[in-house]
Amino acid sequence: MIDLSGFRDAEIARGLIDRLNVVATKPVKFMEVCGTHTVSIAKHGLREIMPDTLTLLSGPGCPVCVTSNADIDTAIEFAKQPGVIVTTFGDMMKVPGSYSSMSQEKAAGGDIRIVYSPLDALNIAEKNPDNKVVFIGVGFETTAPIIASTIEQAQRRGLDNFLIYSAHKTVPEALRVLVNDPDVQIGGFILPGHVSTIIGLEPYRFLAEEYGVPSVITGFEPVDVLQGIWMLAEQVADGRAEVEIAYKRGVMAEGNPTAIALIEKIFEPCDAEWRGIGVIPGTGLKIREEYGAHDAMRVIPVTPPPPKETKGCQCGEVLRGVILPYECKLFAKGCTPEHAIGPCMVSSEGSCAAYYRYTDHGRS
Amino acid sequence: MRQDKILLAHGSGGTMMRDLIEDVFMSGFDDEILSRMEDAAALDVPPGQISMSTDSYVVHPVFFPGGDIGRLAVCGTVNDVATAGAKPLYLSVGFILEEGFPVSDLRRILETMRDSAAEAGVHIVTGDTKVVEKGHGDGIYINTAGIGVIPEGVSLSSSSCMPGDKVLLSGTLGDHGIAIVSIREGLTFDTDIETDAAPLNHLVAATLAAAPSTRCFRDPTRGGLASTLNELAGASATSITVVEDSVPVHPQVRGASEMLGYDVFQVANEGKMVSIVPADEADAALEAMRNAPYGENAAIIGEVTEGPAGKVYVKTGFGSKRIMDMLVGEQLPRIC
Numbered sequence: 022m023i024d025l026s027g028f029r030d031a032e033i034a035r036g037l038i039d040r041l042n043v044v045a046t047k048p049v050k051f052m053e054v055c056g057t058h059t060v061s062i063a064k065h066g067l068r069e070i071m072p073d074t075l076t077l078l079s080g081p082g083c084p085v086c087v088t089s090n091a092d093i094d095t096a097i098e099f100a101k102q103p104g105v106i107v108t109t110f111g112d113m114m115k116v117p118g119s120y121s122s123m124s125q126e127k128a129a130g131g132d133i134r135i136v137y138s139p140l141d142a143l144n145i146a147e148k149n150p151d152n153k154v155v156f157i158g159v160g161f162e163t164t165a166p167i168i169a170s171t172i173e174q175a176q177r178r179g180l181d182n183f184l185i186y187s188a189h190k191t192v193p194e195a196l197r198v199l200v201n202d203p204d205v206q207i208g209g210f211i212l213p214g215h216v217s218t219i220i221g222l223e224p225y226r227f228l229a230e231e232y233g234v235p236s237v238i239t240g241f242e243p244v245d246v247l248q249g250i251w252m253l254a255e256q257v258a259d260g261r262a263e264v265e266i267a268y269k270r271g272v273m274a275e276g277n278p279t280a281i282a283l284i285e286k287i288f289e290p291c292d293a294e295w296r297g298i299g300v301i302p303g304t305g306l307k308i309r310e311e312y313g314a315h316d317a318m319r320v321i322p323v324t325p326p327p328p329k330e331t332k333g334c335q336c337g338e339v340l341r342g343v344i345l346p347y348e349c350k351l352f353a354k355g356c357t358p359e360h361a362i363g364p365c366m367v368s369s370e371g372s373c374a375a376y377y378r379y380t381d382h383g384r385s
Numbered sequence: 386m387r388q389d390k391i392l393l394a395h396g397s398g399g400t401m402m403r404d405l406i407e408d409v410f411m412s413g414f415d416d417e418i419l420s421r422m423e424d425a426a427a428l429d430v431p432p433g434q435i436s437m438s439t440d441s442y443v444v445h446p447v448f449f450p451g452g453d454i455g456r457l458a459v460c461g462t463v464n465d466v467a468t469a470g471a472k473p474l475y476l477s478v479g480f481i482l483e484e485g486f487p488v489s490d491l492r493r494i495l496e497t498m499r500d501s502a503a504e505a506g507v508h509i510v511t512g513d514t515k516v517v518e519k520g521h522g523d524g525i526y527i528n529t530a531g532i533g534v535i536p537e538g539v540s541l542s543s544s545s546c547m548p549g550d551k552v553l554l555s556g557t558l559g560d561h562g563i564a565i566v567s568i569r570e571g572l573t574f575d576t577d578i579e580t581d582a583a584p585l586n587h588l589v590a591a592t593l594a595a596a597p598s599t600r601c602f603r604d605p606t607r608g609g610l611a612s613t614l615n616e617l618a619g620a621s622a623t624s625i626t627v628v629e630d631s632v633p634v635h636p637q638v639r640g641a642s643e644m645l646g647y648d649v650f651q652v653a654n655e656g657k658m659v660s661i662v663p664a665d666e667a668d669a670a671l672e673a674m675r676n677a678p679y680g681e682n683a684a685i686i687g688e689v690t691e692g693p694a695g696k697v698y699v700k701t702g703f704g705s706k707r708i709m710d711m712l713v714g715e716q717l718p719r720i721c
Contacts, residue, residue, distance in 0.1 A: 029702070031630070031702030034702070035703065035704070038703070064648075065703065066701050066703070066706055066707040067703070067705065069706065070704060243701075243703065358713040359713055369646060377710075378708065379707040379708050380708060381693075381708060
């Protein structure tokens with residue numbers, strides 16, 4: 022296994038914090054886009070040791086959290102169809118949709134199975150030739166190539182009963198919506214390491230060039246995160262706006278061309294609804310017509326009841342960075358990981374769950 | 386016994402059940418008290434309070450790196466009895482077998498149970514077997530109950546932790562949970578990690594002898610260290626702070642936990658003991674633990690503090706603090 026101890030080294034971390042304290046003289050808000058960053062920051066208590074001038078906001082980078090009620094309702098509707106096996110990543114199970122969750126539907130008799138990889142779902146399809154197996158595809162550019170490759174495999178193996186419901190989203194254009202949001206003044210983006218491994222640096226260029234917002238592609242260990250924040254603070258102090266890579270061991274400027282080609286081969290862009298943000302043009306991934314035989318919506322066109330938003334849930338504002346998780350009225354009161362009202366409290370990468378697990382906020 | 390698989394008739398109460406008991410269980414356990422074949426065992430018990438505990442074992446898979454369901458069934462109950470400061474003496478064992486379970490596997494499990502009981506110095510004195518139809522069980526489930534005797538003058542309670550007390554942990558965290566998950570279907574990855582399942586009654590006795598004012602012992606099984614410390618902090622209305630860098634964790638367990646997204650503080654252990662000891666006896670307790678079997682990696686990992694009642698904190702190497710929260714929902718299905 023890879024030794025990551027250097028990226029947790031307390032000495033190096035303290036050195037970075039000292040340097041950060043020197044450069045971060047102006048009040049500024051940085052947003053960590055990715056849910057894995059949110060968890061790392063909370064788990065290592067990094068917010069607590071930030072300079073007073075610096076505020077860290079959590080963004081819309083937890084794929085489960087930004088999945089709309091309509092998508093969850095659709096997944097549930099598939100499970101209600103006779104002969105359909107729904108497969109999903111475990112994180113999605115407890116996320117409440119408009120009327121129910123997949124975990125409630127499973128308890129009520131729906132055949133919903135947790136898998137660790139879409140390849141497991143493909144194997145289920147092979148073992149159950151008389152059933153249709155729908156995999157609920159949720160995730161960003163990191164998950165999309167794996168799904169794309171599974172669709173290719175399904176085609177090669179002639180498994181026509183393997184279907185994908187694609188609720189995938191792509192990140193960069195969502196960031197444009199956030200920088201345009203007058204409610205949130207983002208002074209810098211801690212850009213997602215894993216997504217950038219696939220898409221590289223180019224798709225973020227507009228953040229610096231059109232909006233003058235500094236951005237740094239950042240890794241996930243505490244030293245990685247501190248380095249990313251320090252590089253952002255340096256840009257702010259210097260009055261620069263660039264897209265830089267702090268996570269050089271994981272990301273190349275051009276990304277992963279093979280993975281990008283695979284995404285483009287199987288998917289085409291479409292509009293996507295993000296929870297809390299709304300529809301963002303071109304940020305969804307729809308299965309291309311040539312692969313339509315594996316598109317769950319084409320093969321089993323379901324119509325779930327009209328979606329409704331949960332009363333009092335402020336996940337949308339949390340995801341946009343307008344409020345911090347503990348500023349939601351339901352945080353730790355009506356909404357806890359055991360009885361979650363909104364997805365940000367359910368998902369292991371959700372910012373509410375991270376704040377709830379690792380900080381004192383809202384808990385007496 | 387001629388059959389190589391368990392049949393429904395083995396639970397019938399008739400001759401096949403007698404064959405199973407005599408050929409498999411009696412010879413497997415080879416215990417003098419059990420072999421008297423009475424419906425109830427008559428036991429000699431030294432003076433003192435009785436400590437009693439029971440637990441059921443449904444781990445899947447039944448065999449895993451470093452152990453099997455039998456070792457868990459003996460050690461788990463021995464350790465629970467020992468946490469009261471007791472010397473464990475006797476165990477009962479109940480088996481629920483699924484029709485078709487291989488007799489050779491059963492023999493293997495009985496052998497581990499016999500060896501683990503011998504290591505702990507306890508007798509398996511009474512037992513029961515039921516057989517359920519195929520599809521109504523998962524091979525084998527085991528229940529054990531145990532009793533032990535608490536020596537005069539020993540009175541441990543989780544409510545007696547006081548600010549200033551030290552928190553001791555007998556060894557590395559998370560080995561059992563990661564050993565199990567490493568061989569789960571679909572999650573196979575290479576590690577040398579083995580379960581830590583072990584009887585800790587000798588370690589408890591040695592610690593108690595060296596640190597007679599020890600407040601309590603707890604074994605951090607399901608829910609891991611996080612659940613144990615949160616329960617202790619709650620019961621004693623104190624706060625506990627753990628120094629992250631002082632907690633022993635095998636590098637492979639750390640790596641696997643990272644990869645799987647587990648918090649190592651929440652991963653299960655089957656052969657670890659936490660004890661809360663007054664500061665002036667902490668060094669003696671640590672030395673005793675380190676010299677006891679299964680205690681060589683013992684460490685002082687934190688202390689009880691005034692702080693908000695019932696809260697457990699982790700102090701990171703960077704000087705920040707976070708909550709050590711209890712596991713929500715299930716992490717790994719059926720690990721013990």
